[in-house]
Amino acid sequence: MPHTAPIASTPLPSLGIDVAKLVLDVCLLHDTRTLYQRFANTAEGHAQLLAWLAAQGVTQAAIALEATGAYSLAVAAACQLAGHRVAVLNPRRVLDFARSLGRRNKTDRADAHVIARFAATQPLELWEPLPPAQALLRELLRRQADLEVQLQAEARRMETAPAVPALRQSLQRAAKWLAAELARLEKTIAAHLAESPALAADITRLQAIPGIGEKSARLLAAEIPRHFKNARAVAAWLGLVPRQCRSGTSVQKASRIGHAAPQLRDKLYFPAVTALRCDPRSKAFAERLRAAGKTPMQIVFAVLHKMVRTAFALLRSKADYNPNHALFQTA
Secondary structure, three states, rough: OOOOOOOOOOOEEEEEEEOOEEEEEEEEEEEEEEEEEEEOOOOOHHHHHHHHHHHHOOOOOOOEOOOOOOOHHHHHHHHHHHEEEEEEEEEHHHHHHHOOOOOOOOOOOHHHHHHHHHHHHHOEEEOOOHHHHHHHHHHHHHHHHHHHHHHHHHHHHHOOOOHHHHHHHHHHHHHHHHHHHHHHHHHHHHHHHHOHHHHHHHHHHHHOOOOOOHHHHHHHHHHOOOOOHHHHHHHHOOOOOOEEEEEEEEEEEEEEEEEHHHHHHHHHHHHHHHHHHOHHHHHHHHHHHHHOOOHHHHHHHHHHHHHHHHHHHHHHHHHOOOOOOOOHOOO
């Protein structure tokens, strides 16, 4: 999730929120008190949560919750808007923290307490919502991607469906509707970009990167938050920074940790392959990695790593792409 600077070291009351589709289980650590409560995961429930905090004398808290997709974003935004300091955590970090405490039970209440303990004892990074124009573009593109998957599925069904008129007519109607809806959605996206010249300029700028076409540029402009502290943080967010596994005489293949935006990283695989095929600098970079004994998949992800870092630099600086930049000069 998006991050900014670490929360200040001044002690704040800590609130852990265990998020479910319908309810929020919360645990507040304030002074010597440990308080539990449950609220509905609705706008009304979020208002009740904030009112409850105020009733406990908490005007600003360090609030932590796990990233659970759409179910966590609304409450995070409500708390952040109310002036609290919000961190949206990688669930893997919370799980590892719970194990370090020797916790074996897993209930909603226990999870909220673990998250509150995490907020009270660990350095946190603040979460920020995306700007409205970027958030809308992201949702439109995700909807477009979902419809494209459905249209491809209907096309495959028509290829293998029995020659039964009623069945084939149903498939044809579904495919026709999906194609028409995709056309309408494309017009909506184009209109939104016409009303958001900064986003449109970002997309044009990104297309200068070898391997990046209009569709990939839209995806990068919509999905990548601008307030990461540096390009390496973005690469880590996408799971593109390898984790070394070397201890004593045991040496294992480097792996990648789970990441926050699987829909983005997976869709950038083929642009990286295209860069390897068409971009001289990417080819030279790949040759150096190949000589160092890297596997083909490691090389693709290394090029993708460089591509994402370049994209973030352009998005942050608003500068045009410079093919002579030294980013690819080191492995």
